[in-house]
Amino acid sequence: MHILPQSFYAHDTITVAQKLLGKQLIRSIGNQVMAGIIVETEAYIFTDPACHAHKGKTFANRALFGPVGHAYIYFIYGNYYCVNAVAHTKEQVAGGVLIRALEPTQGIEYMQQYRHQPGIKNLTNGPGKFAQALHITQELYGTDLTKKGNLYITQGKIIQSNQICSSPRIGISNAQENLWRFYICDNEFIARK
């Protein structure tokens, strides 16, 4: 499967958030391979108060200001990691696309081990959940997602624009007027309606 090039990420963050739907996230650990189709995303831009980069560059958010197509990973609520693909135009300064949910396609038995959960529906239907399922931690901070390695993104299936739904972003207290959460309508692995 073809890996998305860096040029894919060098566009408006909101546009990239929509275009990432249907793409495939692949995680390799030794000879273990886990993968899933991206079914839910959110866009975060430098100028937006909800964006982690909004107040300026710090050690933790430095990746959002770095090269596009790399991973910005953060630890939240003492328990979970969340994964972003850095994506923005040169004018936007910084920004990323939070990946919120996957539809599992490969290595489901490994995901169940990392999640300590049986079944499939509760494996990757949330940003902290899929990161745990794919064993994504701080050590992958800054990973180049455009190179075949431990974590990268490939072309998946084509999603028509009429299959994309939007809503306010989840878990933030401001900028609710921006409908920058995108998901594949009727997909059963999104975090919520």
Added chain:
DNA sequence: CACCCGATTATCT
């Protein structure tokens, strides 16, 4: 060095 709080989740009622 103390305090605050968050792009979440599991586990209740």
Added chain:
DNA sequence: GATAATCGGGTGT
């Protein structure tokens, strides 16, 4: 629907 769990980064003293 509401809430506790949990911890590291950022900020101010």
